[in-house]
Structures are given as structure tokens and as C-alpha cells.
Amino acid sequence: MRTRWIRLSLLVLLGSAFYLYLHPEMRLRSPVKIVASIPKQRPLPAPTVRDFSEAKKIAAVLYQAYPYTFYCGCRFSGKHVDHSACGYKPLHDTPRAHRLEWEHIVPAHAFGQAFVEWRSGAPSCVHHSGEAYRGRSCARVASQSFKQMEADLYNLVPAIGEVNQLRADFPVGLLPGVAPMFGRCQTKIAHGVVEPRPEVRGFVARTYKYMEARYPGFHLVNDTNRGLLEQWNRDYPPDAFERERGRKIARIQGNENPFL
Numbered sequence: 001m002r003t004r005w006i007r008l009s010l011l012v013l014l015g016s017a018f019y020l021y022l023h024p025e026m027r028l029r030s031p032v033k034i035v036a037s038i039p040k041q042r043p044l045p046a047p048t049v050r051d052f053s054e055a056k057k058i059a060a061v062l063y064q065a066y067p068y069t070f071y072c073g074c075r076f077s078g079k080h081v082d083h084s085a086c087g088y089k090p091l092h093d094t095p096r097a098h099r100l101e102w103e104h105i106v107p108a109h110a111f112g113q114a115f116v117e118w119r120s121g122a123p124s125c126v127h128h129s130g131e132a133y134r135g136r137s138c139a140r141v142a143s144q145s146f147k148q149m150e151a152d153l154y155n156l157v158p159a160i161g162e163v164n165q166l167r168a169d170f171p172v173g174l175l176p177g178v179a180p181m182f183g184r185c186q187t188k189i190a191h192g193v194v195e196p197r198p199e200v201r202g203f204v205a206r207t208y209k210y211m212e213a214r215y216p217g218f219h220l221v222n223d224t225n226r227g228l229l230e231q232w233n234r235d236y237p238p239d240a241f242e243r244e245r246g247r248k249i250a251r252i253q254g255n256e257n258p259f260l
Helices: 002-022 052-065 108-112 116-120 136-142 144-150 161-167 198-214 226-235 240-253
Strands: 100-104 156-160 188-190 193-195
Touching: 052 100, 052 144, 052 156, 052 240, 100 161, 108 136, 108 144, 116 136, 136 144, 156 161, 161 188, 198 226, 198 240
Parallel strands: none
Antiparallel strands: 100 156, 188 193
């Protein structure tokens, strides 16, 4: 009886081992340690664009053939924006209302806050006075991964400084019932949301989808915005300029936007 029980036990053990061999996903795994830091990413090739400052210079060259601001379609030359043809009316007649700036479609804050250097600082983030600092400035100094994301040309577009300022780090969305606020410019900003003009909604959606795919783990596309971004991507396909811009950026950065 004892011998029979031992044989039966061995058969069970052998059967279990064989099952785990065939189904490795059922093996016990070590518990995952959760850390409050940048999500783990697949390795990316060495960046060809060194930083945000260099990216802005390259972007200025890219847009020489299409010198129009992203959110309002106003013509620009150098750093000056011409309001006359596009019908833009500033909310406040300040220098930024007439100045061209380079804007991240996916706000830097949306991914920057995942970096510990942004939230808490780093040993290298100390002023000459000895005072430590953090935030975007520290992430630029201490994190090569952040510098690469911030300098990604696919996410960089020209914008009127005032619009860039008011957009801040707001997410994109719809603002039904809110009237346009910049004259004939159809982009609206209110209640912590930015509604891009219809002509660039698909461009916005494909940029979000690109950033999510290129830098996974930051949840840039999530349950809150996924449905709207997919709808915009379907309803507003890329035009000739968006495709040509994508081809030029691919030659510079060495990677394509698969959503174009």
C-alpha cells in the first residue's frame, strides 16, 4: 500500500512538472517591486537630436516651406507672427501674442512628472548658490531619457506664444458651448482643456499615438482620451504636409511615425 502511494505521488509530481514545462506562463514569478520613477522602456537608439534647444532650430528649418502656426494657422516669419491674414485677436496685447514659440503637442509635464529628477531633483541639480532645484530644468540636466523625449521632433510644432502660454499643460478635449476666444482662430482653451481647431485634430491624435508607442509606460493615451483620439485619427486623416513633415523627421531622427 505504501509503495503504491509513493508511486502515485511520483506520477503527480512528474505530471505537474511536465505541465509547467509545456506552460511556462504558469510558473511562479518573483514579485514585482514598484518604484516611483520613470517607467521601464525598451532601449532606444542614441538620439540624433541632442536636446530641446537643438530641436527648435531643426524645427524652424522644417517649417520654412510651411510657415503657419499649428493652433491658429497664422503665417510667421522668423519669430514674428502675422495676425492680419489669419484674423487672430490676442486676449492680451503682450509681446508673446506676437511671438512664435515651439510647443509640445503632448505637454512636457505629461511625461516629465514620471521622472524622479522632475519630482525630487538630483545630485547634479544644484545652483551655484548651493540651492537645489527640480522640475523640468533638473530633468534636462540629469536625465538623458527626458532630454530625448523633450527633443522629439514629431511632438514639436510652431505656436503663437500667447496660445502656448494659455494652453499650459492642459489635455486635449472638446468644449461644446464655448465660443472661440482668439478672433477667427478656432482653437479654444477653457476649464483646463484645449480643443484644437478641426484642421489639426487628426495631427494631434497621431502625435499622441506616436508618443505612446515610442515611449511606452507613460500612459499618454489612456482610458480618458483614447476614444476621442481614435475618433480624431479616423475623421481627420493626414494631409500632404503632415506626411512630408513625417518623412523629413524620419530622415533626421532615424525613426518613423507608424500612424502616418
